[in-house]
Amino acid sequence: MSLDYLAKRLALFVCIILTGASLNFFLPRLSGQDPIRQRLMEQTLSGSSLQAGVQDLVETYNRKFGLDRPLLLQYADYIADTLRFDLGYSIANYPTRVSALIGDALPWTIGLLSVSTLLAFSAGSLLGALIGWDGSPRWLRAMLPCFFIFSAVPFFLLGLMLLHFFAFRNEWLPLFGAYTSGTVPSWSLGFVADVLRHAILPAAAIVLAGIGQWALGMRGMMVTLRGEDFMMMARAKGLTNRRIFFRYALRNALLPQTTKLALALGHIVSGAVLVEIVFGYPGVGTLLLHSIQLFDYFVVQGIVLTIVVAIATAMLVIELLYPLLDPRTQTS
Numbered sequence: 001m002s003l004d005y006l007a008k009r010l011a012l013f014v015c016i017i018l019t020g021a022s023l024n025f026f027l028p029r030l031s032g033q034d035p036i037r038q039r040l041m042e043q044t045l046s047g048s049s050l051q052a053g054v055q056d057l058v059e060t061y062n063r064k065f066g067l068d069r070p071l072l073l074q075y076a077d078y079i080a081d082t083l084r085f086d087l088g089y090s091i092a093n094y095p096t097r098v099s100a101l102i103g104d105a106l107p108w109t110i111g112l113l114s115v116s117t118l119l120a121f122s123a124g125s126l127l128g129a130l131i132g133w134d135g136s137p138r139w140l141r142a143m144l145p146c147f148f149i150f151s152a153v154p155f156f157l158l159g160l161m162l163l164h165f166f167a168f169r170n171e172w173l174p175l176f177g178a179y180t181s182g183t184v185p186s187w188s189l190g191f192v193a194d195v196l197r198h199a200i201l202p203a204a205a206i207v208l209a210g211i212g213q214w215a216l217g218m219r220g221m222m223v224t225l226r227g228e229d230f231m232m233m234a235r236a237k238g239l240t241n242r243r244i245f246f247r248y249a250l251r252n253a254l255l256p257q258t259t260k261l262a263l264a265l266g267h268i269v270s271g272a273v274l275v276e277i278v279f280g281y282p283g284v285g286t287l288l289l290h291s292i293q294l295f296d297y298f299v300v301q302g303i304v305l306t307i308v309v310a311i312a313t314a315m316l317v318i319e320l321l322y323p324l325l326d327p328r329t330q331t332s
Contacts, residue, residue, distance in 0.1 A: 005323070013316045020308030024301055025078050029071065061091075087302035092294040098302040101287060106306075108178055109276070109283035112199055114265065116206035121261050123207075124214025129250050131215065132222030135241055144219070150212030156274035159205035163278065166201060174198045176280030202279045210264075217260065221253035228252075255322075262318035263311070 062068040066077060081088065087098035124147075130136045131144055150158075167175045179185065179194045225231060226249070234244045273285030280286070284303060291299040 006320070009316060009319045013312055016312040016315075017309060020312070021079065021082055021305060022075075024304050024308065025075055028297070028301065082305065087305070088298040090291075090296055090299050092291070092296040092299070098298050101299055102284065102302055102306060105282060105284045105287040108281060109285065112202055112276075112281065112283065113206065116203045117210065117261075117264050119203075120207045120210030121214050121257070121264070124211040125218045125254065125257055127211070128215035128218025129222050129245075129253060132219035132226075133245060133249070134226065135245075147212040147215040150208055151216055152212075153209055154274075155205055155209045156278050158209050159202060159275050159278045162201050162205055173201050178282050202275050202281055205275055214257070218253060218257055221256060222249060225249050225252055258321070259318060262314045265310075265314045 059068070066074060069077075085099065087102070090096045090098055090101055093101065127140070127143070128147075131141050131147075163175065166173045174180070174197065178198050179191065180198075183191065183194060185191060231244065231248060234248050239247075273288060275281070276283045276285035277289060284306070288300065288303050290296075291303070
């Protein structure tokens with residue numbers, strides 16, 4: 001990998017982060033909404049004791065959160081704070097910092113979705129490659145309609161079906177949450193086993209729904225590659241069917257799948273919001289929903305920025321790995 005290639009990718013990464021951070025700052029402010037006033041008025045309508053002196057409280061909180069300063073100064077402070085990984089305070093949970101809220105929710109989302117996505121990618125890509133290969137068994141090709149069905153069912157709908165059968169009707173698995181209510185989180189084997197038991201249903205929903213999409217994409221690539229010149233040359237050389245499958249077909253078909261995997265991993269932070277909500281999982285998706293409902297301006301902003309960074313980082317990693325999979329990509 002040349003230094004010029006690496007420098008271009010790093011410069012593009014910085015530009016994406018800066019552009020995403022700037023849009024994350026300016027777009028909400030163009031709406032003309034006042035998050036502080038909305039939050040206080042919501043409490044007033046709910047019968048809170050804040051009915052008197054709302055305007056004074058708005059001015060006080062605007063000064064506290066820096067919303068009374070000129071927009072360009074707010075932007076400069078925002079960029080400087082972002083570079084220090086300081087995302088400010090939560091409006092709804094003051095004085096809790098946004099980074100603390102995201103830090104508490106992020107491990108649950110990463111742990112659930114990263115494992116589920118990698119399992120779905122590995123199983124789906126291998127099965128899709130075998131289905132699209134000439135010498136695959138007939139019973140394996142008969143699984144294709146199942147993959148069509150799984151790819152058409154959304155994560156959350158499949159999760160509801162699994163929840164109804166395995167948790168509601170038969171009570172084999174927990175209904176909601178990441179661990180049993182009232183349990184104190186720890187690194188003990190009992191707590192880890194409890195977490196894994198609660199993660200079975202949401203993980204199964206993501207894997208079953210994702211495996212069909214990965215399999216169909218991989219099958220399409222394998223069917224396309226079967227008529228390529230290099231495949232015909234490999235057969236003409238007398239190479240074994242196994243060697244052609246793994247060395248020529250599977251390796252080339254994995255390139256677009258790998259790009260798709262990078263995007264899927266980048267969207268882990270927000271990719272299964274509804275799944276987390278259905279299962280009451282304490283991840284970033286649930287935090288995002290609650291923050292939107294509570295007009296928690298800075299938490300929503302922090303989560304969006306986290307998503308931008310996650311996607312940009314995933315794309316940077318795949319751009320650096322691409323030359324190892326196919327050296328021809330380094331020339332672009």
